[in-house]
Amino acid sequence: MKCSDFLKELSDYLDNTMDAKTKADLEEHLQWCHNCYVVCNTTKSTIEIYRGTEVYELPDELRGRLHSAIISKCECHKKTGDAAPAKTEAASNTKSGK
């Protein structure tokens, strides 16, 4: 197996979505190819770090304002079939709070 073949299969290997034979071939390659071993480990870390870190949190205060805006638009739509009036009001409320 060449390194480029290993790389093609890397995502499936990390997600463990491959047949046993392919997996065994990849692991055999990993035993002697240090570069692929490092790329595999650091790619795995990349995923884990992104998965474990909330890069963009929704603060409670903003969350509350967004909820009110969404619900008032839905109520307006339910009554009139249109969300336009509530949209303007809700949008300005949301932005004025920043």
Place this chain on the structure above:
Amino acid sequence: METIEKNVAEAPSEETLLVNAARGGDIASFEKLVKRYDRNVFRIAQHITQNREDAEDVVQDAFLKAYQNLGQFQGQSKFYTWLVRIAVNEALMRLRRRRPERMISLDEDVKTEEDSMPREVADWSPNPEQQYSQSELKDILGKTIQGLPAGFRTVFVLRDVEGLSTEETAAALELSVPAVKSRLLRARLQLRERLNKYFKRRDGEFRP
């Protein structure tokens, strides 16, 4: 992440009841769906648009659109996947509006395979993220993912950050499964390459 997985994997029957009630006009049920998924929608929107104000608008408009179109939701996919599709479309629309000079499409196959080939192979420290404070780490991750083409960024966020399956990601983005897989691999490799400079092991050296 635990919260997301729990949300997405929750018993479908309860969610179906909420969706059906909301479809019948019960706003309280719809509000429960909003509370269940608003953080996810906000995160996806912020990752795609890279703009806080746009992300707030996307959250509002995506939920409103979902409410208005619940009648068209067939229940063949999960409600969350359907909602993500609406949110991604809203987010891309705003991104295009803000950066009209660059055509942004999920179909674009931006770069060649070579761009994802590892150029630098260096071991990382055992717990690389612990070299940085939480806010420094968020800053590094945000800046790094921002540099990816929108199509790659979106696939990575749905698959690896939000925990959707390959099939669900394909359905939400209206892409084929092989297209999702190809973008995901390239996104992962490109992010890895870009994170090298922060996380690689520097024996005896101070980090920059």
